Amino acid sequence: MGTNATATPPTTADLMETVAAVGAAYFQDFAAAAARHGLNSSQAKALKAVREPVPMRALAGRLGCDASNVTGIVDRLESLGLAQREAAAGDRRVKIVGITEQGREVLERIRTDMVRAQEAFDSLDAEQRVALESLCRQVLPLLCATR
Amino acid sequence: MGTNATATPPTTADLMETVAAVGAAYFQDFAAAAARHGLNSSQAKALKAVREPVPMRALAGRLGCDASNVTGIVDRLESLGLAQREAAAGDRRVKIVGITEQGREVLERIRTDMVRAQEAFDSLDAEQRVALESLCRQVLPLLCATR
DNA sequence: TATTGTTATACTCTATAACTATA
DNA sequence: TATAGTTATAGAGTATAACAATA
Numbered sequence: 001m002g003t004n005a006t007a008t009p010p011t012t013a014d015l016m017e018t019v020a021a022v023g024a025a026y027f028q029d030f031a032a033a034a035a036r037h038g039l040n041s042s043q044a045k046a047l048k049a050v051r052e053p054v055p056m057r058a059l060a061g062r063l064g065c066d067a068s069n070v071t072g073i074v075d076r077l078e079s080l081g082l083a084q085r086e087a088a089a090g091d092r093r094v095k096i097v098g099i100t101e102q103g104r105e106v107l108e109r110i111r112t113d114m115v116r117a118q119e120a121f122d123s124l125d126a127e128q129r130v131a132l133e134s135l136c137r138q139v140l141p142l143l144c145a146t147r
Numbered sequence: 148m149g150t151n152a153t154a155t156p157p158t159t160a161d162l163m164e165t166v167a168a169v170g171a172a173y174f175q176d177f178a179a180a181a182a183r184h185g186l187n188s189s190q191a192k193a194l195k196a197v198r199e200p201v202p203m204r205a206l207a208g209r210l211g212c213d214a215s216n217v218t219g220i221v222d223r224l225e226s227l228g229l230a231q232r233e234a235a236a237g238d239r240r241v242k243i244v245g246i247t248e249q250g251r252e253v254l255e256r257i258r259t260d261m262v263r264a265q266e267a268f269d270s271l272d273a274e275q276r277v278a279l280e281s282l283c284r285q286v287l288p289l290l291c292a293t294r
Numbered sequence: 295t296a297t298t299g300t301t302a303t304a305c306t307c308t309a310t311a312a313c314t315a316t317a
Numbered sequence: 318t319a320t321a322g323t324t325a326t327a328g329a330g331t332a333t334a335a336c337a338a339t340a
Contacts, residue, residue, distance in 0.1 A: 009273040010280045016264055018283045020177070023170025025290035028211070030167065042307080056322060064175075066309050071323055093316045093321040117163055120289035126156040128282060133157045135271070135279045136165045142267035143172035189330075203299060213332050218300055240298040240339045 026117055033113040037106050038080065046073045047107055050083055053098035082106055173264055180260040184253055185227065193220045194254055197230050200245035229253055 010018070027041075034044035042063065049062045056074065060067040074097055077083035082103035088094040099107070112118065124132065157165070174188070181191035189210065196209045203221065207214040221244055224230035229250035235241040246254070259265065271279065 007277045007281075009276040012265060012268045013258060015268045015271075015276055015280060016173075016258065016261070018280055018287070019169070019173060019268075022166070022283045022287055022290065023173050025287065026163075026166060026170050027174075029290060040307085057320090065307090067322070068310080068324080069308060072307090088321095091317075091321085095322070111160060111163065114163070116290050116292060118159060119292075120286040121159045121162045121166075123285065123289060124162075124282070128285075129156040129162060130154045131278050132282045133162060133165055134154075135275060135282075136169045138270065138275075139267040140165070140169055140172065142270060143169065143176060143263050145263060145266075187330085204297085212330090214299070215301080215333080216331060219330090238298085238340070242299070 029114045029116045030110075033110045036113055037110055039076075039106075039110075042069075043073055043076050044110060046070075047077055047082055047099065047103055050077075050097045050099045051104070051107070053086070053096045055088065055094045055096050056085075057094070059097055077103070080106075176261045176263045177257075180257045183260055184257055186223075186253075186257075189216075190220055190223050191257060193217075194224055194229055194246065194250055197224075197244045197246045198251070198254070200233070200243045202235065202241045202243050203232075204241070206244055224250070227253075 030044070031041045034041055037044075039047065042065070046059060046063055049059060054062070056070050057067050059074070060070045063070070063073075074083060074085065077097075078085065081100060083097055083099050085095045085097055088096050121129075177191070178188045181188055184191075186194065189212070193206060193210055196206060201209065203217050204214050206221070207217045210217070210220075221230060221232065224244075225232065228247060230244055230246050232242045232244055235243050268276075
């Protein structure tokens with residue numbers, strides 16, 4: 001049941017179409033799971049990003065949005081007890097955002113709440129997992145390269 | 148240079164993380180390419196969806212948005228000469244949206260304008276393409292399943 | 295009476311600019 | 318003076334509700 005080397009390989013355009021469909025479906029599943037926990041996708045993405053403490057401004061960079069938005073996003077997480085701001089030692093201007101124990105639990109629940117994604121990737125056997133992970137890792141740096 | 152069967156397979160959680168990163172990077176590339184052609188991602192997604200003519204309401208379903216938004220989206224495509232509305236034969240309430248020749252050209256240019264995605268998937272050899280396409284196709288129906 | 299497409303309207307998310315407090 | 322975070326504000330995208338035309 002390995003890869004069929006004789007199959008005609010898809011064109012780059014075909015591959016893009018298929019990968020786009022997977023990406024879109026995955027994101028939908030993610031957003032729905034986050035919503036069930038009272039978070040929109042930006043807030044959930046931020047919660048994921050603060051698993052290691054990070055200054056507000058750096059968080060904006062990670063989320064790819066303006067720094068002014070991060071205030072509201074972190075406000076929401078903090079009001080739910082999922083993240084917390086701490087003053088940075090050394091520079092009293094910066095605040096460092098970290099995840100709380102409760103935040104970690106919610107993050108974990110969101111992931112297990114992504115039922116479709118769970119089923120989809122659980123359906124892959126060990127060899128297929130290795131293959132998919134490896135292909136994604138090869139493709140990822142090229143996709144992220146700054147031009 | 149085939150898959151390494153002895154590598155420890157990633158957990159489902161790891162796999163989800165990696166696939167999410169690929170999906171996000173791909174979408175960014177797509178949105179940037181669309182913007183270079185004067186379209187936002189919704190409009191570009193709609194242009195892709197009307198390669199086969201489709202009624203306004205059905206288009207809303209495909210885009211996963213409310214029908215009221217489709218009016219503006221198609222207005223934009225029509226004003227750029229990329230799509231056109233036609234009265235449906237048989238039911239004078241419905242309008243069918245189709246792509247124009249110019250629309251097809253723009254769609255093609257958007258794809259070739261996704262330089263990072265092009266490079267990323269061009270970097271895969273024939274065997275890797277077959278493998279990635281096949282894995283995506285296995286996973287996709289599970290990801291899209293209505294619950 | 296139900297449905298299609300449209301309009302009017304409100305809400306959410308994001309970006310820009312101005313402000314404060316530190317450096 | 319420059320920078321981190323915040324606030325005020327405006328813009329874009331989306332959803333809800335009401336409407337006209339048609340079924």
